[in-house]
Structures are given as C-alpha cells and as structure tokens.
Amino acid sequence: MDGGFELNMTADGVFLVVAPDCTASAGKVVSALKARGVTDYDGGAVKLALENKLGAPVRVAAPHIEEAREADFRIKISEDALTCELWLIPPSDGVAMPTVEKVKGFMNAHGVVYGHDEAAVKEMLTAPIVKQWVVTARGDAPENGRDAKIDYKIDLNVLKPKAIGDKVDMKELGSVINVIQGQEIAEKKPLVQGRDGMSLMGKKIPTYSGKDKNLPSGRGTTVSEDKMRLYAEFDGNVVIKEGKLSVNQVFEVKGDVDYSVGNIDFIGSVTVHGAVREGFEVNSGSDMLIEGVVEGAALKSEGNMTIKIGVRGTGKAALSARGDVSVGYIDQAKVRSGGNISVAEAILHSDVGARGEVVAMGSKKGQIVGGTIRAGSEVLCEILGSEMGTRTEVVVGELPELVEERKRADENLKQFAEQLEKLDANIKYLKSLQQSGQLTEDKRETLARVTKAKFQIRAQHDATQRRLSELAADMEKNRLNGCVRVKGACHPGVTVTIRGVRYIVRETLKFTRFVYEEGEVRIKSFD
Secondary structure, three states: OEOOEEEEEEOOEEEEEEOOOOOOOHHHHHHHHHHOOOOOEOHHHHHHHHHHOOOOEEEEEOOOOOOOOOOEEEEEEOOOOOEEEEEEEOOOOOOOOOOHHHHHHHHHHOOOOOOEOHHHHHHHHHOOOOOOEEEEEEOEOOEOOEOOEEEEOOOOOOOOOEEEOOEEEOOOOOOOOEEOOOOEEEEEEOOEOOEOEEOOOOOEEOOOOOOOOOOOEOOOEEEOOOOOEEEEOOOEEEEEEOOEEEEEOEEEEOOOEOOOOOOEEEOOEEEEOOOEOOOOEEEEOOOEEEOOEEOOOEEEEOOOEEEOOEEEEEEEEEEEEOOOEEEEEEEEEEEEEOOOEEEEEEEEEEEEEEOOEEEEOOOOOOEEEEEEEEEOOEEEEOEEOOOOOOOEEEEEOOOHHHHHHHHHHHHHHHHHHHHHHHHHHHHHHHHHHHHOOOOOHHHHHHHHHHHHHHHHHHHHHHHHHHHHHHHHHHHHHOOOOOEEEEEEEEOOOEEEEEOOEEEEOOOOEEEEEEEEEOOEEEEEEOO
C-alpha cells in the first residue's frame, strides 16, 4: 500500500482503500486518480474515506476503462545514500513489464549509478512484487579501522588496598609488581586498517584508519622478534615511567615503609631509605638494605640484610636472613641469620641466632646484655652482661634453626602421645563391647574409624621420633670447637654454653675467652 492508501480499478467502479495509519493528503489521492486516468471522481467520497480510515474499499468513481499504461516506479534513497528502494506501479493489462536495463536506467536518472542489484530488480519484475518497497541497489558502507592496543598481562593497579571479605587491609597495597625472567608482561594487538565505502552516487565515503603504537619497552625488558610481545629480561619489579614499562632488580622505597607504601614482598633486592614502621612486613628474594630504624616489624631476606641504624623491636620485631645480618643495634627483637650477625653498638634483651658468628664490635659500646645469643661457631663482643647482673645466655656450637626444630618436634611428639593415649582408651572400650556382643553397627564404624586414626597418628609419631634422632645426630656433628670472646668485661648473670656444657659467670671477668676443653668450659685470655 503506497502512502497508506491504494486504488482498485474494478468492473463495479474505482475503489479507494485507506489504511488506519494513512498520512496522505486528499491532493495526493487525487493525483493518483488522475495518474490512472480517472477525472470524474467523487471528491466527497475521497474526503470521507481519508477521514474515516476504515481500511475497507470506498467507491469514489464509476467504472473506468484504463488506457494502456506502462509500468511506473517510485524511488526512495536512504539518507546515508547507501540504500535505494523501488515501488512498482504495474502496467495496465496487456502492457509488458519493463526490462531490467530500463529499470537501471530509471535509477541512473535519479543519480543511483552504483551498487545495482540486478537479481532483485529481475525478481521484482518477474514475480512481480507490487505494493511494497524493494531494495534494488546497495552502496558499500565504510568499515572503520581500530587503533593498535596494548594488552597488559600484569596488574598495574598498585597502591590499592586489598579487600578481604567485607574488610580492607590498608597494609596490603600491592605496591610491588613482581615478574620473573622471561615472563610476558604486555602484548600488542595490531591495528586494523579501515576500508573506504562507496555511495549509490559513486562517491567515495572516507573512513577512519587505525593508528599504530609501539610496545612500551623500557629498561629491563625485551621485545619479541615480531614486535608483538614484551618480556621481562630478569626477575624484578615492573614500574611505569613516561608511559614505558621497566623492570628493576631493586625495589626502592624513598621514605618509610608505612601506610603510604604498605607491606613489601619482592622477588629481588629491597632498599628502604627510611624506617620500617611497626606492624609492617618486608620480604626480599635477595639482599635487603634499610637505612633507617626498624620498629616492631617483620623482615625476611633470602640474601644479606643490612640495617644502618638499628632495630627497636619492643618485643615485636622478627628478622631473618639466609645470608649475613649487619645492623647498628638490636633492642628487644628476634633475629636469625644463615650466616653471621654483625652489630656495631649493642644487642639488648633480644633472641639472636646465627649459623656462623655473632659479633658486637666496632665501637666502645659493643655490648650484649640480656636475652639469648646462639651461634654456630663464635660470639665476640666488647662487653657481655651488665653490672646489674642482667641474665644473659650465650650458646655456641648449636645451630639455632636445629634447636628450634627440635623444640617443635618435642612439642609435636608430646601431642601425638596424648592423642594415642586417648585413642587406645576408646579402642579398648569398643573392643570390650565387641567381646560381649554389644557392639552396634554405629559402634562398629566408630571402632574402624578410631583404629584407622591410631595408625595415622602412630605413623606421624614414629616419623617425628626418627627426625628427633636425626636432629640429635646433626647437632652433635655441628658442635664445633667454638668459643665466646669478650674483649672488655664479662659480668655476673651471664651463662655460657659451649657444646652443651654450661658455665655460669659469678664474678666480673676481663679480656676473657671461653673455650671447650676436655668436657668442660674453661676461661682463657682473650686473643
């Protein structure tokens, strides 16, 4: 239905059908009537049909013999000039349909010179398809390009508190972006070239072509041969500077480790130019350097650890290093070293252990007072203990880690023994029921379960017992001919243990060396 109305020429007259949604004017209907050769129409009937819009035929003229008339077309071109539609007004009876070439010429005359769909035109003429719009030409829509894109393979959203359930841990800010050697850190998604379009009028429709970009390769990164992937050259921390990704082997904190930085867990070396505040953690996969004070914090290094000022632990600090530890002073802290511990000023009321030596020298204050000091080979200091008789324990020839493991094993062995005792009591009771024929099915399952648990606990008990024997052998093997050397005064209140033999200092000694000889600890001159 063209424009919401149609004209039907019948032997009973000319009928006008107006659809309910028709928006055509009376002038347009009259023009359609005249185009069909109908001039003696009933204007009132036309007007009434347009007002009522009943969708039913309304007689608006007497029967009319239509003159021979060729097919005609109406054309509709989309605003973007990419689609052309034709509406076929069929010819009168006995007049042939136009050719495809003639229809193409009609479109050309209206400026549609590109994208003719000959198959659609042929179908419209052959069927024929009337009283509906048919797409007979299409232009080529432009295809926009896409910019190259960098897909980051790591989370660059640093200094953002970590959410744990409905709470936020303000110490876990993700300030370190750890990568390992060869790890892919970025991938380039290539640009996509755009394709120009063509309008029905044969005019090029320009498009947007994607822009290229390079991988953000900085120091410590390598680019793949195809220039599409970026890799870490070595283990380290990823940083962004001037839009480029770099990998640093040292994680550097300009100030303090506090809530502005958060906890640090880095695969390489860590350098802190300030202090490490109480409650924070610093872990390094290599060496660690702290230029300020370490408060009640937890530090762990897989290499050497250097603290230029000292540790003010307040009983909360815990430090461990696989290599050597060098520190200004240690006050109320737990320190462990897989190598040597060197202290410039003092070790005060602390739990200190080293696989090698513990040395408190380098100044007139090289003092060890209070707490427990353990060393695999030697303890060397200026002053040991205090004039107040502060209880100070020094142990040489026993590796601290073996002592601690033995302590844990002893505790586990005690727990296993208690569990076995309870299980034996339960098994004894259940077997008594079994012998008397009172064991129910539930109790039978309980007996099987308890018996199985006993075997498991017994296996753990025996394994721990074997480990204790191994530890005893290792500790005996590692009891070196170590010594304790005090260059200045060694005060009462000090206990020296070498190779398991204890010596209690009851009077002030000076320029002293404690050694193990013939089954006892003897005092000799410092050398």
